[in-house]
Structures are given as structure tokens and as C-alpha cells.
Amino acid sequence: MSAVNVTDTREEEAVVTSATDAAVNTISNAVSNSVSNTAQSYHHGDLRTALLNAAAKRLSEHGVDSLSLRKLAEDAGVSRTAPYHHFKDKSALLSAIAAKGFSDWHSTAKRIFEQEDKTPSARFREFVCEYVGYAAANPEMYELMFGRTIWQNNAATGDLKDVAFPCFQFQVTMTKFWQHKGLLPDNQDALRLAQVTWGTLHGIARLLIDGIYADSSHIQEMCDCAADLFMQASNKA
């Protein structure tokens, strides 16, 4: 890799190596960053989104635990502390990724919910399957979105809350609709019911993701069982 003769001082060697890395990474930036193709020397241009992209990639490929600011900085061809000019700390960066996840899921949920050509019952069932399916298909993203990493100690960013809360609210909206349509019992408070139904999906998703006493070959059956259970409950009320 390096043609530099080995010196006895480690500092010099380190400097040379890092300079080489920087050059390599600048090239890879030009390739992956479809915007600018001339090598930018000092300022990156759009480091924030570059970091988020690199993070999303690493997240899906190597899991949330392998996300380090240093690696992301290296991916973006930038020094280790550069990210701090765009994110307060690691948690803030993770929050930003999760925010995109919530935004995406919110859209998906809306799309499913608003399919006028299907019966409410069919949509309800589809929603259940899609929810658990999304979690099982994107375990790392799901883990990040709903894991304690982001939410513990009220560490969630304001930005994150702004995106996540409407997503939660939508769950209540749907619950009310399903209650109205007789798919869910009408004798329960909508908020509580939303928490419980969502809790069920969340719980199933986590048991699947963590591989605790449930495996992905039974997703369909578990979803059907859950949907049946809820819809059966409505017949009594």
C-alpha cells in the first residue's frame, strides 16, 4: 500500500497513512456521490447526507452495533471528528436515520390504510402482515427505530419526535376507524386499544427479530392468529 520507508517515529507514519487514505476516499466520493465529480480538497459539499447514506448502508449490511462515527467518517472520506459539525453526537445521527425510517413507514401505513378498493377487514389483515413483515425484512432499521438506543433517557431528538409522533397518532386514527367498522371492540378506549394492538405487533416483531422462541418461517401464521384474535374480540362487544 505505502511505499514510504518505515521510520522509527510512529507519528510520521500515521500522518502519511492518513493522507493516503484521504486521497483514496476522495476518489470513492466522486464515484458514489452522483452530484459532483471533481475532487474537492477540503470541504466535502454535502457531508450530512453522505453520512446518512453511509450509515443506512452500514446499518442494513452490518447491523446497528457496527455503526461508529469513525467508520462513517471514513466511509465519507473525511476525518473522524468532522461529523460533529453536522450532528451533536452519535445519538443525534442515529436519530436522524430513525426519523427517515419513521417517515417511510408512515407513508407505507397510509398507503395500506387508504386502499379504497379493499374491504376494511382485508386492509386490517394486510396492515398486520406488512407491519411484522417490514420489521422482519429490515430488522436493523426496526431495531434502531424502536430500540432503546434512541429512546432511553428521553434522548430522542426533537426532530425525531416530530416525525415519530404523527406515526404513533396514525395508529390511533386507524384504531378508531377499525372500531367504527366493527373490526375491533367498540367498548375500549381507542388510545388503550391502539397501544395494545400496536404492542402486539411490536412484541411479535421483536420476538422474531431477536429470535426468541419464534422464527420467521411462521410469520404468516402468527399474523393471522393475531388478526383473528382481535377481530374475534369485536364480536362480543
Added chain:
Amino acid sequence: MSAVNVTDTREEEAVVTSATDAAVNTISNAVSNSVSNTAQSYHHGDLRTALLNAAAKRLSEHGVDSLSLRKLAEDAGVSRTAPYHHFKDKSALLSAIAAKGFSDWHSTAKRIFEQEDKTPSARFREFVCEYVGYAAANPEMYELMFGRTIWQNNAATGDLKDVAFPCFQFQVTMTKFWQHKGLLPDNQDALRLAQVTWGTLHGIARLLIDGIYADSSHIQEMCDCAADLFMQASNKA
């Protein structure tokens, strides 16, 4: 604390400090370890359980994220790598703590389930509340037991699985009983139903612990709602 004059070599200072710590911790060991009360110089005596105790304490007080082998070793008055003679790695130590948690919970579940003087319905409701209550009261332990830290990549120790699986199995046993008593729908496979009911409790617990759109002041209502839902479902079947 130390009357030793400050020397210019850090190594000496470090040695002195660690020796002092060892003495202090030996005393505290004698207090908490009811077995031996004479100061042991080199060998700890029962480091394994001392580590587990220290871990349990740190876990409940400062959370699972603050658990480091180095701190635990220091708590036990022992050098940083000593724990490796009792646990393969950090994950193994965490597994051992979680195993105790499963064992404890298994006992609690059994006790609730086997109260002959109460109706099955009352016991079911109590079980739901106790489950969520336990999780909310011991969030860090619950997080450790059911979090991905231990289970990801099939990293769970054989010992852990040996304790956890009977715990899971018991959930199925109870489910069958409740189905038989007409508290849960009889037209569903017991395993699936166990996964779904447990998933519900698990999901509610996690939403509460992580503070996601649910807070602990509504535990009772949420548990009642969940119990109602399940029991209502049985009336149709």
C-alpha cells in the same frame, strides 16, 4: 486516602493505588460475602458470584449500558482481566445474569398460575399485570433478558437457553390451560396463540420501558384492556 508521596513514574502510583483498592474491596467483600472474613491476598475466593452480584447491582442502578467488565472487576477488587477466568467473554457474563432473571420469573409465573384458591380468570388477569409490572419495575433486567444484546447472532449461552426455554414452554402450558378453561379462543393453535399473547405482553412492556408513546401511569388500564381483549375473543369461538 493514600499517604504515599506522589512520585514521577505513573507505574508506581498505579501499583500503589490498585493495592489500596484491593484492600478496601477485600473488606467490603468480607461484609457482603458472608462466608470468609479474613483478608485473602491473592485469590478472591468466590469471584464468580461476586462479579454476578456486582453486575446485578450495577444493572439495576445504572443500566445495562453501564456494565463493563473492567468496572465489575474493580467492584470486586480484582484486576481487569480476572473475570475472564470465570466467563468466556462479556456476553457470557450477561447471559449468566439473565439466566437468573429467567429462573426468578419462571418461579413467579408458576406461583401465580398455581393459586388454586383463585379463579382461572382472576389468575389470568393477575398474570398479565404481573408480567407488565415486573418489566416496568425492573426495566434494566427485562431489557437484558429479552433484549437483543444477549440473543443476537445466536450468541446465547447453552446455560441461558437451558433456563430460558422452559420459561417459554411454560407460557405454552398456561395458554393451553386458559384455552381449556375458555379464557382464550380454542380454535387457535396453542403455540401460535402463546406467541401472540406473549408478544402482546412483551410489546406493551417494551413500549413502556422505552417510553414510546406509553407511560407507566397507565399500566393498569393497558393491562386490563389487553386482558379484556383476549377474553372477549374467546366468546366467539
Added chain:
DNA sequence: AAGGCTATGTTGACGGTGTCAAGATAAAGT
């Protein structure tokens, strides 16, 4: 009892992490 085996404890070292402080550079506003 002597000697060796094994369990247990020790320091040293390595590579990894998040984060702060202080300085360098370039862009943007005056």
C-alpha cells in the same frame, strides 16, 4: 513432604470507541 498440575489472579499491550480542544481552510457576507 516434595514436586508438579491447574485454577486463579496479575500486568502489559493492542485496536477500537465517543468526544473535546485548538488550529486550518474556504466560503459567505460586509
Added chain:
DNA sequence: ACTTTATCTTGACACCGTCAACATAGCCTT
């Protein structure tokens, strides 16, 4: 043109898990 501000840099610090090599002490065999 000068200054301010945003961005990026290296240096440093305190942690972390873990391996390797060595020290000690208890136990077991002869």
C-alpha cells in the same frame, strides 16, 4: 478587501473488550 462563519483537520483523553505472558497458590500425586 476584511471579517465572520461554517466546515474540516490533527491531537489528545478516557474509556472499552480482549489476548498474551507471567505470578501465585491451592490441590493432587507420588
